[in-house]
Amino acid sequence: MSSDCVLFRLCFLSDVYLSVLIFRCRIPLPRWVVEEINKDPDLAYTDQWGRRNYEYVSLGCDNLPVLKGRTPVQCYADLMRAFRDNFKHLLGDTVVEIQVGMGPAGELRYPSYPEQNGTWRFPGIGAFQCFDKYMISSLKAAAEAVGKPEWGHGGPTDAGHYNSWPEGTQFFRKEGGGWNSPYGEFFLTWYSQMLLDHGEAILSSAKSIFHGTGVKISAKVAGIHWHYGTRSHAAELTAGYYNTRFRDGYLPIARMLARHGTIFNFTCIEMRDYEQPQDAQCAPEKLVRQVVLATREAGVPLAGENALPRYDEMAHLQILHAASLNLNDGKDDGREMCAFTYLRMNPNLFQADNWRKFVAFVKKMNEGKSGNRCWEQVEREAEHFVTATHPLVQEAAVALSH
Template sequence: MMLAALGLVVAGAGTAQAAPADGPVPPGPVALDDPEFTANVMAPLKVETDEEWADFEADLETVAAYGVDAVSVDVWWGDVEAAGDNQFDWAYYDRIFDVITSKGLDLAPILSFHQCGGNVGDDYTSLLPSWLWPKYEGRSYRGVELGPTGLQHRSEQGNYSPETVQGWADQVVMNEYRDFTRAFQQRYGDRYADEVVEINVSLGPSGELRYPSYNGHDVGTGYPTRGALQSYSPLAIRDFQKSMVKQYGSLRAVNRAWGTDLRSVDQIAPPADAETFFTSKAYSDTQYGRDFVDWYNGSLVDHGERVLTTVIRTLGNEFPQADIGYKVPGIHWTMTNPLHPRATEVTTGLIQTSVDENSWATGHGYARIVELANRFDGGPREVVMHFTALEMDDQDYPPQYSLAQTLVQWIGDYAFRAGVELKGENALSGGVTWDGGWDNINEAFDGWGYLGLTVLRMNDVAGGTGATRYAQFIQKYSPDR
């Protein structure tokens, strides 16, 4: 394809306009005595043996005693609907919800439309329903005939990911999300009308709003690399083509903006040489690069809006106490790598490069991701954003070039500016078993506007330092418990 050697790197396109000078707006300790403050824990990915059930019940009693509110539980699509399309088995969730509520704790279920297994901390495997892929094979959408991998992301390496359905196929499978959500509310809407206090919605791999850019289907893309772009499926390419023609009005105008001589809309494509696209800094320094990244990021946010809208509408008036949550990961590495700064945030789809990524006014590129929550203003439910990595330090040196703690501050600042309710999590199980992690969490809550915490995982705060520090944390922010 054209300009293959340069990966569609276009010269002479100029640089993005810088935002006006600005500075941080630390929101302070907004959680203090706020009735919206929540302190939750995550259940194991799956409780299986009798011994595990016994340990689980003991841990529930411990955390309930020092003030934890609710337990977050993955409701695995691949488990519940494994037997066949619209054949639901809720037996496990009947049991675990009953056990949790019997200890006086509320429920924060996650509608987990993603695969479990293969990511950091996964000690359980639940694949997406096996009937899903063949059900849609052979169908056409937007002029693309779907093959056996037609619903999956395809990476710059040419590999397909079965962990989630790609956002560019949302309209094909939205009825599946609707059916699952309806079955969930029909099963539990009356039984746990008041105990379900938040419903989180999986919007990507690991339940996070991101692309599978550093996952196992690609080679050499794990931490702390830049990862891999995931926009090479036929559906993604078709969407990019249509979006660029719509944005500019014609192929001729696209060529004028990019400095190219494309002769057909079919030649509009993601970077043919992704490595050069990043090492040349075309992703931020050319009009083509900024347009591509804007589309990539915007596609992710639009996917989030579509799925959240479907879930909210399907729930109707059930679970009247429940907010809706979505999770954004703290992609904190490669942020200052001189070869390609902020590249991993680009490949995961989290930031724009058409804005000043160094500006507080743009959320350092995160504005659209954070403001997804505001697309539901005036709706029937509060939409809450959860952000990970609250326990981590900055490690601004090779090979990680990490600004994890700084990133937590950036997100807190921008969520406050945007009026978005923000809650936090630790990124890694074990991150709350040492005082340093808790010191960082306290700093995030003291200065940067976080309103609730969900700890990964419950067993890490059922004894030792984790239990002591979480109990102190809860008493600090909600002393009347």
């Protein structure tokens, strides 16, 4: 699998882990896997125009021996097992959590909005990734099982392009859109279930391999907040999240993660609805609320991450609010986010004003719901820490700038 990976430093804060992303790097699929895809291009996710995506092996062949006699799921398990065996002396102490990648950028989703070569631009709805022969074979079998073989020839071809908007397509439009038809329900159920089955297979292996090591397992779910205010939620649907105005697509994911004792890691925690393009009906706060409710019902721990590098107090306040998991619905169960990943450690973070705000933010995260001190006292402690760490901060900023 390939991913936009990061290195991170963990700081133990009360009962909450705060991770700080240090830098971005790109780790592509192993060369030998790419060679196998070149021999059989259908191993790659494919859109309706025949464009192949090399970010991740198509989950349509998860259980087929297409990688030199091994299945992709077996390869993922072998990698996890090798990691466990080589770093067993660090597990449970230095390494306290392992986020298991299950798709592009490590997220449990289809590569429906690829940014490479300008294929997709925000806030496009993306495109379905189910036109390789392995996905079509599965779709065909599902269609025949419900007595509708005509539904098994491929995904929707009237769902627009990567940068379309819902109302500009036949499939996603508000009135009479195919997404809300019997065919649409069949297709979207199959498409999303394939993703859930993929998660089940990989997390089942992860749970077995890391059992008894003392590490927690987490999985990342993408925060696709654009077009959330529409009926179809088109951008979520193409990514594999069958979430519409009439159907909760995150509860099945939360329940699947709960079955494997896996932390639900979600992004866009720092965003506010009014900050986003209103014409694209973005609603990150409403999306986060829905995910919080889903994790509450499923009984799965929730961790968070900001989607964009933000160093301002408004973003920090939004994160603090979201991390409390307080929905003001009279059902506060005392939970908080179990972890938060802060994006990103770079020279900008160590600018004097940004560093002061960040230190105060970390201390406030540490206080959590149980904190009873006034924020002014926390701010004073932050100022003292900023002064004390000034030489180290300057050294870090210089090192990161090279």
